[in-house]
Amino acid sequence: MRGLKKQRRIQVIVLALVCLVGATGLIGFALRDGINLFRSPTQVAEAAPAPGEVFRLGGLVAQGSIRKGEGVHFYFDITDGANTVAVKYIGTDLPPDLFEEGQGTIATGRFADGLFEATEILAKHDETYMPKEVIDALKEQGVYQGGEGS
């Protein structure tokens, strides 16, 4: 009886390890497609991302830059104070409620011929909140205005 219990315990542990290894492999595999790097306009200007790479671009929506495109698409610029990237929104969702000029935003998409084609845009979710990455990007350029950690 003692031996059987030990055997069962070893079987369970082996099974658990197999699951864990499987999960780790799956995680590693999925992480290759599932992650998006964050870049600020300055980082894009310094080192152009590979064409076709999906990444997230964050900063402020430049004043006076939102222009209508065809249909529901539109153009705007994302800036971090030092550099600016032109963005074309080609997504299928409507822009978020708090998407406005002068506000922080993060756009997800790919870079093609000097234009960032965004399929998704995020804006802050209430009056006091700005994505942490955007705050960091603005601080790096010394243009961030606001309280610590707001």
Next chain:
Amino acid sequence: MLNELAHFSLNIALGFAVLGTIIPLLGATLRRSSWMQLASVFATLQFLLVAFAFGVLTLAFVKSDFSLRLVVLNSHTLKPMIYKIAGVWGNHEGSLLLWILILTFFAACAAIFGRRLPQSLLARVLGVQSAITTAFLAFVLLTSNPFTRVAFPPFNGQGLNPLLQDPGLAFHPPFLYLGYVGLSITFSFAIAALLEGKVDSAWGRWVRPWTLAAWIFLTIGIGLGSWWAYYELGWGGFWFWDPVENASFMPWLISSALLHSAIVVEKRDTLKTWTILLAILAFGFSLIGTFIVRSGVLTSVHAFANDPERGVFILMILAVFFGGALLLFALRAKAMDSRGIFAPVSRESALIANNLLLAISCFVVFVGTVWPLVAELLMDRKLSVGPPFFDLAFTPFMVGLAVILPIGSTLPWKRARRVHITRLWPVALLCLAIFGLAWAMQTGRSLIGPVGLGLGVWLVMGVAIELYQRCGRGAGKARRLLRLPLADWGKAIAHAGLGITIFGVAGITAWQVEDIRVLEIGQSAEVAGFTITLEAVEDRRGPNYLTTMADVALSKQGNPIAMLHPERRYYPVAEMPTTEAGIDSGVWRDVYVVVGDAQAEGGYAVRIFIKPLANWIWTGAIIMALGGFLSLFDRRYRLAPGAARDPGRVALP
């Protein structure tokens, strides 16, 4: 005056929490009965004092007492009453107070219902629970005091985030907290058992109702949150793999595993160490969730005003309780000796497989959630982990779980024979046929639809077969079916609920039709056989908002179905716009319409979704919770068969 009294009573509660930690734990070690008896008194006093403070805070919100900073920041006289009350927990300080209220409430419940527990076990449970209360009360009083005054009270408040002004969200946090914090009592039981050095089936029977209750609340809380996100955010999704969503999902996965392993402890007196570990992990993940939500280390749609200092405090609580518990576990786990033995094919093995899959899937979610942190700290790279990761890495484990579930739940304990599995063959064939049919009918679409369809039918039919077998042979089947223990009904209903949810998730993921276009007033769009006409757009006024409301007519082949009213609201107090989708709900599909801004060249951007089986997701969640609820009222928790053998060892949840 009342506010000062409430603040003061929180301080007193902290004092009782410290005493309630030290005296019972020492008493249990030194075997002093009179010291141990004090545990229940301290637990009850803590609850009464915290309840008083919470009541006063609620009253301040109801009366719009703008001498409190919290009320100024989160309330407004124009707000409907229900949202004034919901405003109590719609912010960091108030929600922490609610958290502590529930913490002490569960301790008081344990004190009342646990009178028949062995004295030292109860004293230790309440001692550990008081230690948790101590930590959180100190946190509230030192960093997040809800009773902070303002020197010059303004005439009106600054309102509440409009997104939170919704019935779905008003009740989402309390349920979620009942779930999170409910796991604290299982944690306390696990620690108490480690200190006692003894886990037996009575312990398993004791822990299960608490886990079950926490799990029911978590299920409802997560379901409400997902439903709210679906109809309120205007994106039409039901789950975004957002860090904060994951923070609530991880304890759910672990507590689901715990729920099942506690049965093995109770019925078969084995798997003890693992169950203890799960109980520690479940509450550990609740604390990790709290840390993620409150510290703002991860970018999320759930914006609490974040503060690094608070994050550090919670990290310390997390380190002390989680780390301490794991250390204690490492030192004491050897003392738990299992007795039951079982064959490779048996209910025990199936439940181990269930536990492994749930724990591993939780691990996957955990890695995906904290990966941005790891990458930033170790590689100095900013990145986010998106839904593609979770879809790829999480789904296979859920599919595996759903495949083994009906098999495992019909297997007998100890050792199964071939017949136990072969009788499921007809159902398996039927599901494969459904899968094949669905796959053949849809060409070039995601495989998840047919797979989910097949699995959903597999789960529900599996439940039906199991119930049919449980009522035995011969006449009187129906009567025997009705006399099945409530726990069996609960199990069947909860498993069927899971099947229904999987069915819904698969349907909405695989067969959704979406469309976006600019419509002028009077123009129509044809989407998947539906005709959607934008008839009018006009400005109106709500109780505390302005709204641009559209009239959208929905019809199919000329027959009108419904008139939808998607809105764009503007809340002047918070200076914030929100989107309200117009949804025509149906059993087989939802039609979901969002109207955007007016376009410069005329017309409005209109986003249209046809979402098959959407409501099945939340219906399934409610059915799962209902199953858990039925199980909670099983006779054995009231009569406790162990009582005869082991008097004084059994108590009610």
